[in-house]
Amino acid sequence: MENVSVTKNKQLLIPENFIRVLFLICVLLGLGVLASLGFGSRSVGWNELVDGLFHPEAQYHGANVVRQRIARTVFSLMCGAALGVSGALMQSVTRNPIADPSILGVNTGASLFVVCGISFLNISTASQYIWLALAGAIITAIFVYGIGSMGSGGATPLKLVLAGAATSAALSSLVIAIMIPRSNVMDQFRFWQVGSVGSGNWSSVSTLVPFLIVGILIALFTAPALNALALGDEAATGLGVRTGTIRLIAAFGGVLLCGAATALAGPIGFIGLLATHVIRLLIGPDLRYIIPLSALTGAIILTISDVCGRLLGSPGELEVGIVTAFIGAPILILITMKAKMRAL
Template sequence: MGTISMSAGDAPPGRGEAPPATAGTPPNTGGTPQKATGRPTATDNPDAATDSPAAAPHPRVGTAVRSLGLLLACGLLLLVTVLSIAVGAKAIPPLDVLHALLHGRSTVDGSVVLDLRLPRTLFGIAVGAALALAGVLMQALTRNPLADPGLLGVNMGASAAVVTAIALWGSTDPAFYVWFALAGSGAAAGIVYLLGARGRTGPAPVRLALAGTAVSAVLGALVSVVTLLRPDVFDQFRFWGVGSLAGLPLSVLTTVAPFLVAGALLALALSGPLNALALGDDTARALGTGVLRTRLLGTLAVTLLCGAATAAVGPIAFVGLVVPHVARAVTGPDHRWLLPYSMVVGATLLLASDILGRVVARPGEIQAGIVTAFAGAPVFIALVRCRRIAEL
């Protein structure tokens, strides 16, 4: 007898083999393997499970849930704002706070509210929102979940400029050296961008990070040299360098407000291109996004936001690093929601840190920059341990 050869389609059913094709069912000719229902199996698309941040699975959060969460976050910010005006070395009842806001400085409490606590609260809201936005932008532009707004050398550029201004002119007026801080942060960011943009591929994230680290190290050495050689400069610089919301006149806020507003509007306008950039440069170009333009505008927004915030209150750590991760746990990687969420959460975090600093050391206080460092470090460690940090 001759050996009967059987093709793959002639194998008898059983042991998991596919049944033979019938007259009403077209045979599967070797394309995508299918189940009996004709639907692709879970392994049909090998690109569906990759290690890229854009393809990382994330629970779907509906628009209604995100909207409700944003309203709750705004309500929490309002509560913290009221506490910031009422809580301090001297507790002021809420009715007295309302009376001061409506009738001005008719009492001692009114002067305290309007001259000290209200400006402090407004600084906390503006600076916290700006640093959080800058943090989201830096993590998106560099695709590095550990990126901080100071990665572009903005903080050290502002610090070096303030030290130089105090050493040369001896001014202690924040409204005077805020302009030097803005100029120094812009110059440092410009140098970092030029160094990181060398090459045919433009400003690559790794080169930007390396250039920012190098420039920050040089400027930090300059600050150390001046403060060591000039103790009088150090005495004036240390109040600004620690990062504090206390004792600042509203004139400083009005000076930096245009830069903060411009940076915030530019950041919010980049939400769509940032979503495309998260898919990778090649995919972003295929979707019609200008990668170089997005990185340039994003760097400009970070410089405006972080430079103006640092110029106003000094360098404050961990707000721009931690807040994007907290907001991303609710919104996912969509920057259309992540950016506004981060603004609210950043303002709330900085105000809460400032309130905590007033309470724990009565009748003195601990500066907000110190509290954010103490509070932000364990929160960030917990986020790294509990969540996939690659989900950007």
């Protein structure tokens, strides 16, 4: 393919500390999975954890609690991976160091379409949510990029963030306007709107799998060309990259991942921002490594945030969207102070 030929003759240089970072991520991922299976409104011991995972003949309460948490844990890992890769793609496409589905208004667009579906089409299942959320995310992404591209200088990081913030505020007002006169819609929508993986089950997992696979494949396919885009459009074009086509494909992959995760878990913010920045800080700017490691890091952040929400809200739970907002907001402020809105 012409748009990825720029890397065929280049040696695949592995970042110096890649192995150490990968090992650390795998350890944290394993600990996060064990914590997700072991902690909650009813914490379990090591023996119960082992029986629940490896001894199906064990049918006592503790082992069954562990088995019930497996689907939620898998769902949390998948949503975190989807949001992590989506953040990496959006930052690369927009060349904006603080691009994230929640910051650019994509989550809010998905929310608006979902609440419209609940209000006017009487939808109630995840398979119905997902297509409306994808449509809302795609339309919002196109609108924000179009607004941010107007005027001199094109789609600069500052203009994209301002366009995303303004669009998100306007769409949030529409969501509220639709819900207020419809109490039944408000009851159904308010739990989804906060963002939670608590309703994750095997049906949610199976619904998300194809979107996750397609989105990650798109991300990996476009990664070499996106590396060239980081040099600037003129340099990338000189290297044989079709900049418009690559941006379109990569943006579609990012919106696909974000929209699918948002439809099933609600609008969970800051995962893509945090995961991508952590990995870029540790291994550098090469997207061939950032994308897979962002998937793993996003899975870790969301899963551990979910565990923290269960522990902080015990005997109930604090929704994971609230936890990630508390973590992500101050980090976003630090990033914007240091990055000073410079392009990637």
